[in-house]
Amino acid sequence: MNLPLKQQLANIYKKPQPKKLQKRRTEVLTESDIKSLMGMDKPTYRRHRGAFRQRG
DSSP states (O other): OOOHHHHHHHSSSSSOOOOOOOOOOOOOOOOHHHHHHHHHTSOEEETTTTTTEOOO
């Protein structure tokens, strides 16, 4: 299957096709996941008479 010279040259010098972009998957987070990422589940401390005490 020999192609004519014109088609061979067209195949050699053809422009590269732009690559298709892959769609990113959106991450689904629960409310508890979001709160833990924000640090809301960590213990909080306050000062009382010069000492740090954990807030209830």
